[in-house]
Amino acid sequence: MIPIRILSDDDIKVILDIRNTIACVEKAYILKANNQARLFPLISEDLSEGKADMDIKSGVLYSDDTFGLKLVAWFGDNIKEGLPSLTGLAMIFDLKTGFPKAIINASHLTAMRTGAAGAIGIKYLAKHDSKALVVTGTGTQAVFQIAAAISVMPLLKKVYIYHPLRYQSAEKFQSTIKEKLGTIKIDIEGDPMNYIWIQKLDSIDFIAVDRIEKALNETEVVITVTPSQKPYIFHNWIRPGTHFSCIGADMPGKQEIDEKIFDAAKVFVDDIHQASSVGETQNSIKSGIINEKHLIEIGRLLNGDTYGRTSEKDITIFDSTGIALQDLAVSNYIIKKAEELKIGTTVYF
Amino acid sequence: MIPIRILSDDDIKVILDIRNTIACVEKAYILKANNQARLFPLISEDLSEGKADMDIKSGVLYSDDTFGLKLVAWFGDNIKEGLPSLTGLAMIFDLKTGFPKAIINASHLTAMRTGAAGAIGIKYLAKHDSKALVVTGTGTQAVFQIAAAISVMPLLKKVYIYHPLRYQSAEKFQSTIKEKLGTIKIDIEGDPMNYIWIQKLDSIDFIAVDRIEKALNETEVVITVTPSQKPYIFHNWIRPGTHFSCIGADMPGKQEIDEKIFDAAKVFVDDIHQASSVGETQNSIKSGIINEKHLIEIGRLLNGDTYGRTSEKDITIFDSTGIALQDLAVSNYIIKKAEELKIGTTVYF
Incomplete structure (x- = not known):
């Protein structure tokens, strides 16, 4: 059974600050320029024309032994129901074994890494x-x-x-x-x-x-x-x-x-x-x-x-259109801090 | 906070049988033929040449109000360490709101839906x-x-x-x-x-x-x-x-x-x-x-x-090369059975 850390948006709000998010995103950009990271093709699909779409951004950070993806969905009509229009999840994997390390609510993560950009x-x-x-x-x-x-x-x-x-x-x-x-x-x-x-x-x-x-x-x-x-x-x-x-x-x-x-x-x-x-x-x-x-x-x-x-x-x-490497670099920082601070839920897969 | 059901491989082994898996995969094929389902582009990437790769299969089942993806990673050297060479996760989302519904260990799921094909x-x-x-x-x-x-x-x-x-x-x-x-x-x-x-x-x-x-x-x-x-x-x-x-x-x-x-x-x-x-x-x-x-x-x-x-x-x-719609249709069945049988862990996102 593989332990996976599950991190909610509230967990991320405790862990993540602007200063470190900017440092992670700078690192992601540099790794990309140095060919120590790679983006996979962007998937961007309409689910209901003009009302709902989703994209999947994925890639690998070789130097951080990490690969993974983030799916973000936009559902415009959610606002009418008092629900957030953007939701999403990031899945982070270990490049040494291919095992999943963490699943992260992508809302605050995306907001912070986009601000950082x-x-x-x-x-x-x-x-x-x-x-x-x-x-x-x-x-x-x-x-x-x-x-x-x-x-x-x-x-x-x-x-x-x-x-x-x-x-x-x-x-x-x-x-x-x-x-x-x-x-x-x-x-x-x-x-x-x-x-x-x-x-x-x-x-x-x-x-x-x-x-x-x-x-x-x-x-x-x-x-x-x-x-x-x-x-x-x-x-x-x-x-x-x-x-x-x-x-x-x-x-x-x-x-x-x-x-x-x-x-x-x-x-x-x-x-x-x-x-x-x-x-x-x-x-x-x-x-x-x-x-x-x-x-x-x-x-x-x-x-x-x-x-x-x-x-x-x-x-x-x-x-800046937003790339998976931002998400991966920030997620790696989040995972390390979560381990340190014992934040999140661990499930066994 | 959104409730998400987390289902381990042991959970899937309790829930999933060959007969129902075949029925779900047949349904997936028919929905695709009837344009009630759609595949998104396949992402298939080498992580370490000849030693590790991963793919992301994603799509939407309109008739089942479901979209999602599965990432499966193959790490050939894991065998030497006594670890499984294939691991992966499926993420299943609700097509009415874009909210995640479940995260499912993809090992037994993939084995069963591929056998069914x-x-x-x-x-x-x-x-x-x-x-x-x-x-x-x-x-x-x-x-x-x-x-x-x-x-x-x-x-x-x-x-x-x-x-x-x-x-x-x-x-x-x-x-x-x-x-x-x-x-x-x-x-x-x-x-x-x-x-x-x-x-x-x-x-x-x-x-x-x-x-x-x-x-x-x-x-x-x-x-x-x-x-x-x-x-x-x-x-x-x-x-x-x-x-x-x-x-x-x-x-x-x-x-x-x-x-x-x-x-x-x-x-x-x-x-x-x-x-x-x-x-x-x-x-x-x-x-x-x-x-x-x-x-x-x-x-x-x-x-x-x-x-x-x-x-x-x-x-x-x-x-049969394996398509995301098989995973989505079988996952939907798994989620319904898991709710019925109260199997899995619910986390709040």
């Missing part, structure tokens, strides 16, 4: 003295993007919130965001009560905006995280020096920013094939503005193979 | 008065193929065992097969002690053979279930009327029977695309002996869309 784009590509951030979208993932961005923007003072369709959603988000951020574990070393984090949040203004042009004029860091299928940020609105972390576009047909922005930008992606086919990048590739040769996998920047921003005026983009 | 080929394509069977291969799956075949061959008296490389393996298999078969649940209705099954086994002779030509001359039903990469059954050895259930070939490069046998045969498969690319069928397609148009999905036979054997002399082949 956006922040890594900012940490390595945005100007280091940026004091303001624009976030588009007011869903759950926007909260995690902001939490992770704050942790990598030491001078941050203003966060502009924009909803491309409803200003009211941005206003409502503004009124609740501090409380939501307060519940996310940041793990500033030596601060077990998240005290410094709460203090830091108090020093930041969150401002709902009805026209994004104005906010873009006052900031150089943008995170896009809506399910939009047409652009709502145009190239003539962009200040020199702006960085984009593009998170929302992760399926064919999705788009948040004008494809012309790619023309003059340095474009980094988590995975070239996936970004070109389902990420924000798909649109500029389809219109022939750039081709795959313009894309650099961010792991090559993190491991020092290439450089990122070289001037105050560079436009930079990090297009 | 071979038997379905025999049940619908072999001559009904067949008294003898040849089984090639002496691994675990050979045991399940024999168990399931016995349940669909009422007149069976002789089972010839052949190993293409080592006669000693066939001899050893012969000496232990009755005991192994005795532990498999057949579920002849009203026979809770498997008494009739044990009696039936006593009436069958198991005979190791060193030359398969002789055995082929005395039987019309063949199950191939080795990992061979070259043919060891040749077309000029085949009697008219012979049926083949081809089980072993499930990866590129595998082959058990001479591709020329396909020339005059009626060929049924579980999935046309999968059989042509990784099944026994791949070899006859590659050599141009047949093309995909010659292949009929077995679900179309089971639902009455087409016919199978039309004469005593037909050569028939069922090439």
Whole structure:
């Protein structure tokens, strides 16, 4: 009988903090660039057109003796029943024996590793003295993007919130965001009560905006995280020096920013094939503005193979569609911590 | 918190019997033929060349409100450590909400549903008065193929065992097969002690053979279930009327029977695309002996869309590579029985 650790979303919330999640995701990107990790083909399937879909992301982290997968399902109508629209499970296996090691609820895991991806784009590509951030979208993932961005923007003072369709959603988000951020574990070393984090949040203004042009004029860091299928940020609105972390576009047909922005930008992606086919990048590739040769996998920047921003005026983009290696690296960290802290349920298979 | 039922291999052994497994797999084939079920792309990846690989099979059974996947890993060196070389997990989700319903150890599940597939080929394509069977291969799956075949061959008296490389393996298999078969649940209705099954086994002779030509001359039903990469059954050895259930070939490069046998045969498969690319069928397609148009999905036979054997002399082949819908249909049955019998562990996610 094989022991398998089962970890619920509540278990993950106890274990996982932003700082370590970012470190795990950076490691995943670097391992990929160094060929110490490999993605398997993405499975992405409609279950009920426009109402439900699911994807399976899988891969192997050779250096961590781990392989596995994550299935995430989106069921739009769940909201009407008061149920979460996103659910999923990750299964983590031992590369020495093929035996399963853990089964992990993928909700908080996905939220945290996706937030980490956006922040890594900012940490390595945005100007280091940026004091303001624009976030588009007011869903759950926007909260995690902001939490992770704050942790990598030491001078941050203003966060502009924009909803491309409803200003009211941005206003409502503004009124609740501090409380939501307060519940996310940041793990500033030596601060077990998240005290410094709460203090830091108090020093930041969150401002709902009805026209994004104005906010873009006052900031150089943008995170896009809506399910939009047409652009709502145009190239003539962009200040020199702006960085984009593009998170929302992760399926064919999705788009948040004008494809012309790619023309003059340095474009980094988590995975070239996936970004070109389902990420924000798909649109500029389809219109022939750039081709795959313009894309650099961010792991090559993190491991020092290439450089990122070289001037105050560079436009930079990090297009993250989310890859299995993020899930595997973070899951491995979760499993180690769960063993240490004796968290989770062990079942025998 | 979502309740998920966790079912170990021991749980499955209590729940699952051959008769109901065959019924579930027949249903899966029919649903596929009727477009009430759909396979997602197969993921099949090497983890360490020649030593370890894994595949992920996934799909949806619309009529059963179920979707899900199974990951199975093969680690050849495990045997040296006294560990099983095959392990895996199935994850079953509710198509109404996307929530996970159960996580199932895939070992016994896979063994049983694969045995059922071979038997379905025999049940619908072999001559009904067949008294003898040849089984090639002496691994675990050979045991399940024999168990399931016995349940669909009422007149069976002789089972010839052949190993293409080592006669000693066939001899050893012969000496232990009755005991192994005795532990498999057949579920002849009203026979809770498997008494009739044990009696039936006593009436069958198991005979190791060193030359398969002789055995082929005395039987019309063949199950191939080795990992061979070259043919060891040749077309000029085949009697008219012979049926083949081809089980072993499930990866590129595998082959058990001479591709020329396909020339005059009626060929049924579980999935046309999968059989042509990784099944026994791949070899006859590659050599141009047949093309995909010659292949009929077995679900179309089971639902009455087409016919199978039309004469005593037909050569028939069922090439089964194993599809996710078998796992989903059998898993659904397992989950229902587990609820009824209160078997398994429930964890809250």
